Amino acid sequence: MREVHWERISKAVAELFKKINYYLNEDVYNALKKSLEIEESPVGKRVLCQLLENAEIAAEERIPLCQDTGIAVVFISLGQEVIIKGKNLEDAVNIGVAEGYSEGYLRKSVVRDPIKRINTGNNTPAIIHTEIIPGDKIKITVSAKGGGSENMSAMSMLSPAAGSEGIIDFVLETVKRAGPNPCPPIIVGVGVGGNFELAPLLAKKALLRPLNEKNEDEFWRNMEDILLQKINSLGIGPQGFGGRITALKVSIETFPCHIASLPVAVNIDCHCHRHWTIEI
Amino acid sequence: MNGVKRLSAPLNEKQLLNLRAGDEVSIYGVIYTARDAAHKRIYEIIKNGDKMPFDPEGQIIYYVGPTPPRPGRVIGSAGPTTSCRMDKYTPLLLEKGIKAVIGKGKRSEEIKKSFIENGAVYLVALGGAGALLSRHIVRAEVIAFEDLGPEAIYKMEVEGFPAFVCYDLYGRDLFEEGIKKYRKE
Incomplete structure (x- = not known):
């Protein structure tokens, strides 16, 4: 069995949420650029140009692409030969989300109760999907999903x-x-x-x-x-x-x-x- | 596009009459932010006959909940949120003197009418371009509802803040016209 300390997971999650909020994925950037050649509407072209510019500013200033930095969605594929040491997986992920959103100056957009609507203050809990897979690796996918x-x-x-x-x-x-x-x-x-x-x-x-x-x-x-x-x-x-x-x-x-x-x-x-x- | 039109906030009737759906505008002056939770509170304040946190006459409301600023910065990422969630509260605010709102997305027919009846316009800023838009916000302070965090009311000073006129005073609608023009049956 391979042992993984919980902090490796929480630190990774924290860094990932900062990264995805500041840096537009290259495939999206390229797709927007390509769209500029196809778009016929002058206003549409102007919008696409501004979105490309937005991505450049976000990366340069490490400021979120969008103010809605999302609810944190985390997919974990956990190798069945891995033992997580120190804390349980869910806590490790949520600590990572809280740290990432705080250190990264990301917006906290989660309310504790759907009707009472008091902000939890740290963007947790994340929505976590786990699956057990063969092997001794942990695959972590994060997604920041806007409302x-x-x-x-x-x-x-x-x-x-x-x-x-x-x-x-x-x-x-x-x-x-x-x-x-x-x-x-x-x-x-x-x-x-x-x-x-x-x-x-x-x-x-x-x-x-x-x-x-x-x-x-x-x-x-x-x-x-x-x-x-x-x-x-x-x-x-x-x-x-x-x-x-x-x-x-x-x-x-x-x-x-x-x-x-x-x-x-x-x-x-x-x-x-x-x-x-x-x-x- | 007819070139960029400059708007000075608070707005007057002459500026509003000059706007047409599809115009790109550049906003200078003071605007106020409010999104879901702040709207709910303002609505209750008005219904109770109490005083609003700011004088609404001629003002622009920006539907935004910004990210926290890094130290030394004015504001974090600050793009518009979806406007239709504010539909319930909008007519009352327009009656109180608000002359423009900045958001994104379409509104109900009833709200469209309310804009015209109250001599107000609906402006749309680029959704998902919060980094770019933040560069046009030169000052920001929370003036009410601090407990709401990102949903508090900010008084913002903007310089050259870019937006598009979506509903004008003449009943035109940029979304409708745009889609009609580019739809393929």
Whole structure:
């Protein structure tokens, strides 16, 4: 068994949240730059230029790309040959989140109770998803998810008879209804299959895929292309001011499901698209 | 785009009449921040007949909850939050004399009407560009509701703060017009 001290996890989590809030991922930066060549709307082009400039300022000044530095979402894949020493995994992650948000001058955006709404003051608790995997490594993925795009996400239990068309209609309807609110250009994560709770998680995991990678299955790869083309025909455009570039990417993740069900979930992410993965 | 128009806050009628949906504006002067929790409190203050934390006449409200500043800095990242969450409170504030709000995203039809009826405009700043926008905020102090943390009311002095006119006094809507122009059936 391999022993890992809890502080290695908490320190890593703290650093990761600072990093993703200051530095726009290179794949997003490149996608925005490429979009500038395609966008036809003058206002849209202006928006894209300002987003690139924003990324440069954020990195240079170590100031968050966006003031909504998100609720902390942490995926942990824990090798079954690892023993965490000193504290439990959940505490280690939450201590890391609290430290990162405090040391990094990030905004604390979490309230203790959904109705009483008193700020917890340190952006904890994080939303933590854990899985046990073979081996002696710990894979940590962090994502800072803003409220604006998360609020525009949706889930539906379709009938199997709805098929591909039903999925396409639901995704388009969700993106159309979201309009300018989730800060387009957006990244669209789609989860298909599983059940009521798994489909949204698949959609969230789909958002973690690099922008230049597609689904390995040809059918779903085509579906990703079709959806991206249809979304970019909606005319919403950068910041919703009208234009060709509404989404930079559509990623779909799937899972087997019940003979009676066709669950579909759409998780929308804004152009800051903050996430990163490390292994310790 | 018709070139950038300069706005001096607080606003007067002449400045507002000159604005058209789609115009890019550059704002100078004093603005006040308020988002969800501060709106709820101001709404209750007005309903109770009490005095607002600032004189609303001609003022601009900016929907923002900034990140904390690094030492020696005026403000942290400070971009707009989604406006429609403030819809419930907006008509009353416009009736009290607020002449513009800065946020992001679309609003309900009812709110759009309320802007026109009260001679006010809806401005949109770039969502997710908080680092860039922070450079245009030259002074910031909390003037009310400090206990709300990022949701407190800040009085901000801005210089050349960039925004787009989204709803103007003539009933035009930049979102609607933009989408219509670029939608492919």
